[in-house]
Amino acid sequence: MPSATRRGSPPSPPASGPAAPTLKKVAEAAGVHLSTVSRALNPETRHLVAEAATARVLAEAARLGYRPDAAAAALRTGRSRLIGALVPGIANPVFAPILAGAEAVLAGRGYALLVADPGDDPARAVTLADEMASRRVDGLLLATAAGHDDPVVSRCLARGTPVVLINRTEAEARAPAVVSDDQEGLRLAIEHLVALGHRRIGHIAGPPNLSTGALRRRGFEAAMAAHGLDASAIAPATAYSRPAGAAAARQLRAGHPGLTALACANDLLALGTYDVLAEAGLRVPDDVSVTGHNDMPMMDMVAPPLTTVRIGHAEMGREAAHLLLRALDDRTTPPTRGTAVLLRPTLVIRASSAPPR
Known part of the structure; x- marks a missing residue:
């Protein structure tokens, strides 16, 4: 039977567990x-x-x-050992291997990665970057850069926070970046289609305010010009999404009938193009060949499997982490303005491309 506590006496303190190891x-x-x-x-x-x-x-x-004790260590060293990352779509399969590659490098140096998704909303990106700064992140990996003067980059430069851009760059390179050679990627796709015999080729372009959209379009135009082909059949998508790809494909087909191939700036845009061609009773690649860009997971499992430009996503994440760590190791000599690591893409040929009938 438990012992009674005398009225007015303070209760006995609970038994304490073992002391935390030191x-x-x-x-x-x-x-x-x-x-x-x-x-x-x-x-x-x-x-x-x-x-x-x-x-x-x-x-x-x-x-x-x-x-x-992470808090005590941060007070002692002046570093939180936290790295922030902003990506424009956490559900987008492109970013999972990028983040995994970065995390593997950062974890090896005792850093943890905080990831936030502002979409393609610049104001939201600034808000999230400010919240990460309030948590004293040591640096930032930024996959949301857009336009000439991205506001998050401006914020980081003003604070002196090391920042490295991933997958996208600014028009004026103010911070180090790790990107794929977007123009080369479209050149590979056009070379492949021309080798198959296509001459009437259109381009579903990415959003023009993003470096990937602008550079891939530039790559398409240069490759078409190199073969003496008309490069006017272009429709820019408003976003890198399947619905936006479908809308751009409808616009392109309405203005340029008779195209035998469509080179898309992104795999999701290519899937939207598949939808529009199916609605029109056209088969890929029997009636129209389609190529994508990125080689997202499961592009080999769609019907038909997509010919696409493969980007080294995990390598991109690893290289960006290494650049950021170098900046953190020596803040007195930050990376050269606009330092860029340009990764070479490759073409993966699958069943969505074939000679024109």
Whole structure:
């Protein structure tokens, strides 16, 4: 029977659990000095500790359930070890491998990645960037850049926050970027279609305010001109989405009947083009060949499998993370204005392209 508490007496304090493990306890368990534990648990200083000692420290820390105090470390070092990332569509399959590639590199240096999705709304992007700044992120990976002077880039430059652009760039390169060679991608698609015998080729372009839309259109026009072909059959989409692709395809077919091939600036635009051609009773590629751009996951599983330009998404994320880490390592000599890593795309030929009838 439980003992009664006397009226007016304070209740007995609840029994406390075991004290949280400390660095000192880990050091005692591993048989090493406290400073050795501190270095071994920090990915940036781990190389200063012998491998055997590091292995012991990590094993004992895991056994004891030791967790570093991130807030205390941030106060001590002036770094939160948080990196922000803004992407224009978290559900878009393009960005999952980009983020995974970046996260793998950042985690190896003890950084965590915070991801937010403002869509293609510049005001929302600024708000989210400000919220990340309030959480003292050490740097920003930005996949939402648009126009000549992206407001988030301006914010980062004003604050002195390292920022690296991914997949898109500004018209005037003010920050380092990792992008695919968008003009080369469209050249590859047009070379392929011309080699098949197509001469009447149209382009479903991306939004003109985005670097990917503008550069891929430029690549289409240059490749068509190189073969002496008319490059006027262009319809820009309002967004990189399947419905926007369908709307642009209807516009293009209305103004340019008789096209035998359509080179699309994005795989989702290509899927919208599939829809419009099916509505018109046309078959891909028997009646019209279609190419995409990006090689999103499952493009080999649509009907027919899509010929498309493959971008190294995971490599893009890794390279962007490396650029950002270099900026964080040496803030006194930030990356050269407009430093760009240009990744070379490849063409993946599938069943959506064939010689014209």
